[in-house]
Amino acid sequence: MSFLQTIPEFHSPANGVTLLGVTDQRFKRGVVQILFELPLDASRAARSLLLDVLEQGSAQFPDQTSLARESQNLFGASCDLYTERSCESHIVGIQISCLGEQFLPSGEEVLVPILDIATGILFEPLRGQGAGEFFETKYLERERKNLLDMLDERKDDRGEYASERFKRVMCADEEYGKLSWESSEAVASVTARQLEDARLEIIQRAEVTIICSGSANVDKVKHWAAQRFDMQRDVIELAEPSVKFPSELRHVNEHLEMEQAKLHIGLRLHLPQEIADREALIAACSILGGGSHGRLFQKVREEKSLAYGIYSQMHGRKHILSVSAGIDASSAAEVEAEVFKQIDLLAAEGPTAHEIELSQANRLNGLAALADSPGAMASFYHGNHVLGLNATPAIRAAACQRLTAEQIQQAATGWQSDLVYLLSAAE
């Protein structure tokens, strides 16, 4: 098994702009993600609505139809705009995807044109017809209605809604518990002026990370970014995620009409900075419920047939580990007891040699397979960058291979149970 040993190229094509290149010409498609990172502040409702309004057209391509046609002419290149909460920041993301140069007919160019189209939506927006009108009023009101409808419809996706509510309840007084769009009321009251202010803030004050993956040409993107961001930028400094520990375990049961109940259990922990400790924590999480090799899958699904799937996950930079499962509401207490029993056993007795073997096999295969997945590669290196870790997959693999049972046991010690959240049908 071989692991990537390369440290990705980091560039700074403009003030406050970091460009990360993890490309490889084996791939047929190039992907460029442009991430504008800002605090989860009062402007986030405006940013969420802004993206929907901007997608209606740009100064150059004044409606969705002409925008889409231009992309199609670039051999089906695509661009997506989105906002999301990422840990305790607000991200405005633009992702473009296009065919690799080696597969294009001679003389065709798609990468820079699709970057121009995608960012033109944000930088040179479609203005309103009236004098001084920032945005077309009818578009703004239509998109506001559509966004408000979509926010209402969140409950229709029981799994996503349960996950959102779990974070809201567990982190009620932390940035991590905030909704990406703030609230429906906030979206309803956003003005055109606030939208324009939000647009300018994204361009001028967000920390920008550009990630090139697949077969995207890094030099072309670097050159393009230097021109696109050639301006005075006053970047807002972002705070580190907060760390909080609970005083006691809480149980919250909310109700929604549904066939299958959703159970989420949240724990607080310390996120270590050393690579060896980080790998030990990853192994502990994996042994608990990182897949079909995990204890919870084996006990709750395979032995007791109580769930189709039950998994544990860490929440990026946030000091949280959670377990989630779709279950019959009547078995919630039994599943909860099993989860806590396995967490306690892992901390008290450590993992077995067999469990270490399985978690290592899973982790090492994942690290080796990174090389074949542009998305996973981009996510790995970007995650490392965000966490301040300067480690290649090879370094992470070596650290994983050196892990002992004691290190993993240590990593599983001190997790503090915070919340058991159940979304289920009313009795």
Place this chain on the structure above:
Amino acid sequence: MKTTRTIKHPQLEETVHLIETANGIQIALIPTPGFHTTAAHFGLRFGGNDLHFVMPNGDDHQVPTGSAHYLEHKLFEGREEKVFDRFNRLGANFNGGTSFCQTTYYFSTAAHFDECLEVLLDFVQDPLITEERVDKERGIIEQEVRMYQDNPGYRGTFLLHAAMYKSHSMRVGPGGTLDDVARINSTDLQRCYDGFYVPRALRLAIAGDFDVEEMKQKLEPLLRTDDTAIAKRSSDDATSTRLAGYVEQEFAVTRPYVFIGYAQSEVETDGQLRLRQRIIASLLLDLMFGKSSELRQELYDAEIIDDSFSAYWSADETWGHVIMSGICDKPQQFVDDITQACDKFIADKIKSSDFERLRKAAWGGIVSGLQTPSAVASSVLSSMLAGNEIFSSLDELQAISLADIQAAAENLFDDSKRAIAVLTPKDK
């Protein structure tokens, strides 16, 4: 085991070596030099639709809905050791899937490929199905079915299927009904296995950085050598049936979910012709409702549709349909406006420039879709199971004319085969 053909596709930069064993197992080997992972996808044409079949000895069997999916779960139990445990020891990514017409099992790995291949071919070709083992899995499958039951898209789609198809197995999802899952037994599953999991039905696609001759040698001792006929499926022809024009069901949704379906009366039974039909229908729906369509922009501007709107074509040998769906406030008006828009689009001529632009975009999508060994193996197995020439999508796309699209537009939306399903909010 003999090599029957080698297909080279210069535009895709892919080569596939087709091999067949003496007893009919068809294998596709696709070298992908420079990649670190190797993927193997193993499958057969047997899925949720196959509820009634006649064995080679003449025995006629009817099995409950969800049987193919249940069987897929049971194969993962393994004969002596759970398949999960075997793959997990090797660190591979693995899974299986059951659709209306196919069941597939697959893995992708960066190490221990030989051992993983042995596991895959062993558990699919040599299972142990007992009543005790079948019972043990029931709770897990019930939870999986319940999970889908909460999804409005899934519920609405099958409410629509139930209206579109009078007596066809398309009325129920591949997972089956909860009642049927409760009564499936080992005899049902053994019959399914004996009838369909026979060498001449099995197809295997492997993609990765390997030597073709060495791979053939690895495969030889791992494949079954018996030779039995495949059971004859008695799927009812769904193309000319319709139960109801309009059905409505209360469901826990915020706003009404509307599904408009047109059953297709002329679905190609030949896999290659059906691929062509699929490409034409997909291009047509993209011309009508894709983001570059003026019709879509008009509907969007008039606030008849929003971003929840979608339209797709799907078909197999005995069924086919177009489904358009969206979330709206006034279902009847939504249906009227969409159907009128369809009529208007068909009456108007499609512009050649629109067609050529979409063809160009589709070309890019097909090429860039074959990105990793796993994507390549999956695509190749799909072609083998659907009965179309591997990597022929680009050639079909280039051969299609505007007249083909125009002709399809006139046949796709037959009002006599239209059904509408609406999920209405419970509290309104």
